[in-house]
Every structure is written in C-alpha cells, then in structure tokens.
Amino acid sequence: MDPEFLSKLREAFKEEAAEQLHSISTSLIALEKSPDLSKSTIESLLRTFHSLKGSARAVNVDTLEQCCQTIESLLVGYRDSGISIPGRVASTLNDAVGSFQKTIHDLESVPDEELEADLLNTLSALAALEPSGVIAMPETPQAAPEAGHESTIAPGSRLDAGSSVRIQVDKLDEVVKLSEELVNAKLAFAQRLVECQELSSLLNQWSRRWQRLRPELENEVMRRTSLAYQKNQDYSPQTNALREFLDLHDSFVGSLMESINAIEKSVNADRRSVDTLVDTLLSRGRELTMVPFSVLKDLLKRIAWDISRQQDKRVNLKIKGGDVEIDRNILDELKDPLVHLIRNSIDHGIEAPEDREALGKNPEASIEITLEPIGGGKVRISLKDDGKGIDVAGVRAAAVEKGLAGAEKIEELTDQQIMQLLFRSSFSTKDAVSHISGRGLGLTIAKEIAEKLNGSIELSSQKGRETVIQITVPVRRATMVGVTARVGSQTVVIPTVSMRSAVRARDQDVRMIQGRWTMSFNERLLPVVRLADILQVHSQTSIEDSTALIVGSVEQPIALLVEDVTGEQEVAVKNLPQPLTRVRSIAGATQLKNGDLAVVINMNDVLTSSILVSTLTTGEFPAAPPTPAQSKPPVKRKILVVEDSITSRVLLKNILETAGYLVSVASDGQDGWEKVKSETFDLVVTDVEMPRMNGFELTEKIRAEATLADLPVIVVTSLASLEDRRKGVEVGASAYFVKSNFEKSNLVEMVKRLI
C-alpha cells in the first residue's frame, strides 16, 4: 500500500477506533455492574468489535485484528449459551480495551513492531479466557452476521448509528397514555358536528317559516306602495326599510346556510381524519409496548442451566415460537411464574441422568416452551418436560392423608380433578406432595398470575413420560372485552369472560322462595343477587325490570342482577390510582368509547362477597358436590365460643346451649387457636377485638390450616364498620354479626344454617 495513503487511512482509523473503544468501554462498565445484562448489550458489543476488527485489518494492525477476533468468538459463546459474562472475563476485556486505546493513541508515532509486541500480551490474556467447555464455540469467524456489511465500510467513514433509539419504558408509556387521551378530541369533533347540524336545522326551520310568511309581507309592502302611489305621496321610510329588508333577508339567510353547510362539511372531514389518526395512533401505540417472547430466552436458559447444574441434572431448554410478540407488562408478569415452573420441573419432575438412562430415556432431559397464538388476541404458552410425570394415585393418597377432604369425596374425583388440587397452595407446598407431584408452589403462582391476566392454566401429565403445563393469556395487557352495564347511576364494565349469558329477568321465572329471590334458568334454580347490593350502590330498579347475568361456576351458577346491559366493548383496564391499593369487587377502571370512565368489576371478589356467601349458605341451593356431613344422622354439635368479655362469653354460651349445642369457651384468639387445634369443633363463634390474637387473625389461621379450612366461623363484634365486615369476609369468615343489632334468634339460625 502507498505509505502516504496508509498514513492518511490510519489518521482516520485513529479517530474512528477511539470512538468505538469509547462505546465498548461504556458497555463493558455496564456489563460489569450488572452481569445479567441482556443479549442486546452483548449484541452491540459484538457489532462494535466486529467493525473494529475490519478497520484494524484495513490499516495493517494485525494483532489488534486477532484480538478482536478472539473477543468476538468469546462473546458469541456467551450470547448463544445465555450464560452471563463472569466478572473475571469482563475485567480482562476492560484491560484489553485499555491497551487498545494505548495502541491507537501511539499509532504512527511508535514503530508498529513495538505496538504489535504489546498487543501480543493482551492477545494471550484473551486467549486464556476462551475455552471453558460450556461455551459453544462458533464455527465461523463471521460471528456477527448483522455486522457483516460493515467490514467493507472504508475506515474513517462514520459508523451507521442504526435506525433505532432506546427509549425508557416510562416515557413510552406516558406517550401511549397521552395518545389514549386523544379519544376526547375524537368525541369533541363528533359533538361539534352535532352542533353544526342542529344549527343548520334551526336555520332551515326559520327559512321555512319565513317562506310561509313572505307572501304576506310582500303583499303588505305592495299595499303600502300602491297606497302611497294612489295618494301621490313618497313611500314612508318604514316601508322603504321593510322592502330593503325583504330583499336582503333572502340573500342573508342563503349565505348563512351556505356557510353553515360549509362548516359542517369541513368539521365532518376533520372529524374523519382525526378519527382515523387517533385510532391508528392508539393501535400503533399499543404495538409499541409489544416485545417478542424471546427476550426472556436468555434468562430462562440461564435459570435452567443454573438449577440443573446445582442438582447434577442435565437439561436442555428449548423455546419454540419465541418471536410471538407479547405486551411487555404481561411478559414481566409471566417471568416469575415461568421461572418457578422451570425450577419446579427440574427440582421435582426431571430425574437424575443415571436414573433416566436406566429408564431408557435420554440422560439429557428436555424442557420445551412453545408459544402458539390461538386467536382472539391470546397466546398459549406450553411448558413441557419429559420427566417422571405426575403420580395421580400418589397425589390422591396424599390428599386423603392431608385431610384435604373426606376419603369418600376424594375417591369420587376424576384424575383431572385430582390434578387441580395441585394448584392449591395449601396442598402443593407440602413436601410430601411436591415430591409425589413433582411440582411445587410454582403451579399456584402461575395460576394466580394467569387468572390475574384474565387467562387460564391447565395441567396434564403422563406418568413416567411427561408433564405439560399450558398457560393461556392475552397478548395485550388488560384489553379485554367487557359488557357495559348500569348499576345504580353508574356504568360498570363486567368482563365478558366471567359471565355465560345475560337474560331479562322478566322472561325468567323469578320467585321468592323462603325469603330468598331465585330464578329458574336452564331447569336449575339459581340464587339471585343484585350487583348494586354487593357494590353498595343505591338502585331503585325492581328485580323484574333488571337484567340477569349468569355468572359463577358451572356447579354453582348465580344470577347477578344489573339494571341494564348497554353494550359490549373492548376496554383497556388500568389499575386504580394511588392511594386505592385494593378496592373490593373492583378490578380497575377504564375509559369507555364515549370517553367516560367506568369501574371494571372483579368477578372473583363479587362471587366471594359476604352477601353472596350468605345467600348461598342460607338458601336452598344445593352446593355442589354435596358434603358428606349432610347425610350424617343428627348428633350434638360442638361449638367453640372465643370471647374476651366474660359477660358476652356467658351470654353466648347460654344462647347456644339453650339451642342444644355443646359449647366450649376460650378467652382470646390464642386460647381459641390452641383449642381448635387440639379438639374437634363443628363451628367457631369469635369476637374480633381480643388481646393476644384477634378474631380476624384467628379466622385467617383456621382458613390456612388444611384440616380446618372448612370449619365455619361466625364473627361477632361491636365493630359495625363496613371495612371490618369486608375484612371478616376476606379472612374467610362464614358469617358476620354486629353486636349492636344482635338478636339471639339470628345467631342460632345462622349456626343452624352453617352446621
């Protein structure tokens, strides 16, 4: 090469390389701080090293070229294996960059031989890092395919900064929110259009009226004119003015109508273009927060790798359909459950390599995550492992042993129903069960999240062969289809998925049976509950004029009354703002198509509301499946009264004993808890405010204990506030009594209903 040209080239190279090294060292520092940095950081490092390599070759700095090559292969290995870059490697890379900077600084002023000699040390240090076994070595030196073309760029030309920028998610969210607010502009335009139309119709009316009166007025003018003519007088000024007005009026009204029509037309045209723009902006805005599932790939692979190494197991995690795009927020939510499920799978499901070999399986187990869009804006994520599967018989036995239900009931359950038990946290966390099921708490967590996201989860297994967990979730956050219904003076949104049908109450057989409203529907007797009562909203609509939504489980459907169903639309649900951390029965709020805000109903809360629970426990609605207790002959039932006040305690004891129950007493929650654990009771009546442990805590503890979970608890208290009542229901009280309106017959009746 012409030395003069080379030296020119090298000047350009120095400038370019300095820039590249700067960017590299920034990335390296970030990497050192958090080694978990995503693939994209490694990707960008790769690209920069790749172009540095190309430039170094062009200016004959061969050792630098070799160093870059070594680094590239190293990074490719980490990228493909999904293992995070260890600190040791990062710091060596940092040192290397330091020496590159020195080389580039000294280039042209120090003889090449000396520079090359220095770089050789760096090269050997880098080479020492390389083969660590786990890291897959790339076959070809063309490591960064995206960067391939850059090597042909003449040194000195600026690096293409790329056509993308990084934006903080917060900022993006803010923009999306603001664009959602543009819906108001849309609505405003529609309103202006209506106003224009009204104005033009008013003017039309005026004009018609005018046309009717016009001949009269003209005649009058004519009459006056001829009168004046006959008398040979000049027209009076009034007549003159009248004639002028007649002439003017027509042209004036005509031009007014013309301009209003013109305005109306342009408003309409503007409205249409704003509509299209806003709609496009909204849908594009939502797309912006979509990311491919594969962004989780590295994390999941690393987790699988870590856990399997800890347990001396061999696992190959494969992801299929990683390019399916899911809203970033949803993906964030799914991350934890997926990690748990993988952990569970390796912990409990996958056998040790030698066991697998003995079973004739590949010693390397496989976990396969497959993503498949299933339409309706949903994606099915299945996680399949080829481990030992679920021992249904074992789970069944454990369920009986753990007292999850009576033995006879367990026998009746199908295998599928037995597997459903594994989703219960109180069950799956038991060591013995984890061991048998090969699953742990992961299932419970996954179920919670899937349901929170309006999705579902299914579990299936073939013993000895595989376990498949399928999670179906919407790909976009919180856009769901909801029915808009009127309750009191409010419009609320009820998720369509949570209801099966809507019928007019008057078309059904709605009757009062034993003091409870019921409705016949599909040859079943359904309890009727007004949503207004559950939400404590004032409503005057009679039951007959209401619309009944059929909600609840297949076994226990419920007719939930609303005043009217006004429509169905896709809504984006937002969380309630601070300080509303959680409001019972409300899942969030949304902006309706007409721009109004509406609350979105949390059907789970509604179905567990105290009103509904008490309706179900007091009515004649067969709870499915019938509990074995119902068929037992009547025996004297045992009740525990937990109450710190002696007077109340004696009073309660007397009332209940008079009604024919065996009554034991405890002086506070702690005392009560000990008694409940050591003796068997059919029912607990507890006060709320007590020393040591209050009634809510006691109830919560009882509910958390698998053997006691079905023990009815009646909370009796002087607290009349709604919050406490809700708290009572939330911790799992079966019924709630307020002392101030305490009537002993009420308590006895409630006790009778519960046991």
Next chain:
Amino acid sequence: MAEKNMSDVLGSHLRRSILKRRAVQLARPIDKPEIPPGRQYVLFEIAKQQFACDIKYTDEVFQLKSVLPVPGTPPYILGIISLRGLLTTVVDLRHLFNLYEKSVLTSDRCIIAKKADFQVALLTDEVLGLEFIADDDIQDGVSIMDNIPRQYVKGITINGTIIIDCRHLLSVEALEVNQ
C-alpha cells in the same frame, strides 16, 4: 514642566487609588432586606375554613368536570378522574378533617397535590391564591383544631389558616384504601 507633569501623574495615581479604595468599600454586598424564614403556600377554603399547602407539594389547580365514584371506598375518596390520561384519585378533605356538617357548598376547584410519585386531587370550596407565610407565624394550635386529625396538620397561623402537613398527608399510608 517635567516636574509638574510628574506631580500630575502622581496626583492622578493617588486619586485613582483613593477612588478604587472607595469603590471597593462601596462594592460590599448590599445588606439584604430582612426576609423572615418562611415559604409560599397555596391558600384554599374548605367548609369556611382556610387551609394552606406548601407550594412545593402542589402542581396545578383545575376545574373538576366529572368524577367517577368508586363503590365501596370510604367517604373521603370522592372518586377518580383521568388527568391527561393519568388516573388520579380525588380526595374530599371534609371527611378526613371532620368538617362535613359545616359544609354547604361544593365547588369544582381541585388542587393537584404531589409528593414524589404520589399524586391526588384535593377538592376545595375555593382556591384563594398564593401567600407567603413566615415560619414564625405558624403556631401549634392543637386546641383550636380539635376535629382535624393532628397528624395532618403542621400548625395554624394568626389569621386562623390551618397549615396542612403535606409530607404526611400525601402518602399511601395516610390515605390508603386496601380492602
């Protein structure tokens, strides 16, 4: 001639140095007018009672158009609104400060009160404007403000304006609804 010139030069030099000295003396920083320590407050009225909020905790004043009540929330939560796309809770301080019986008027003036990420809209009867209140003018007025929970109040001024303790009021802990 030369001598005269010399003395002229010396004289002018002397004059200049005197002027310079005076200038330095005059150039002392001017004594600032006595401003007592204190700060700007936004004044507003609820149920005939004047309140003041440290201006650094307020963002804007706006007219409440429509508010969505959230069923099942305590009375001090009037509802929620969408403020440029951001859902915001509207707090009715009358209920928190036990002023409900005294209140007749409701207005549609809201103050957006903000502390870090926490933001609520405070419903007022009237927003009166800004006022500088010196720290010394704020007194501890426990006996006068018997109905207002102590923790939300910093003190009271001579004119009877209650200074709200925004640092405590504007927090999830103080206002949380978690059922």
